[in-house]
Amino acid sequence: MIRHLVLFKLDEGVDREEPRVAEGVAAFRALGGQIPELRFWECAWNITDRPIAYDFAINSAVEDTDALKRYLEHPAHQAGVALWREFATWVIADYEY
Template sequence: MIRHLVLFKLNEGVERSEPRVAAGAAAFEALDGQVPEIAHWECAWNFSDRPIAYDYAINCAVADRAALQRYLEHPAHQAAAGQWREFATWVIADYEF
């Protein structure tokens, strides 16, 4: 199995309450039912207010590296990630478990 972790940081001046941010979060929340490769899916807003904290996280699992690639290329994933490119930056980690 592959764990795919993504941590998002809203860009300077961007607020969670903005409609485009809410739409981006909703797009990620909907991926679990749209992308068949997803074996496990979690995404949520971070509640920590520590200065090093990121704002939003995705924790998902797929069967293998080929499934991860299909997930990344899936049109629903591409559309969701495209929304976030407008207002956030992120870091990822992919590892086998």
């Protein structure tokens, strides 16, 4: 199994209550039911307010590297990424467990 972690940081001046942010969150929340390769899916806002904290997180799992590739290329995932690209940056980690 591969764990796929993503941490998002909203751009300076972007508020999580903005409609475009809400649209991005909704797009990512829906992915768990849209992409068959996902074996585990959760995403949520960070509940702490620390200077080093990121704002939003995805924690997911797929079976193997082929499944990860299919997930990353899936049209629903790409559509969500396009939304987030407009107002945030992110870091990722993929590891086997």
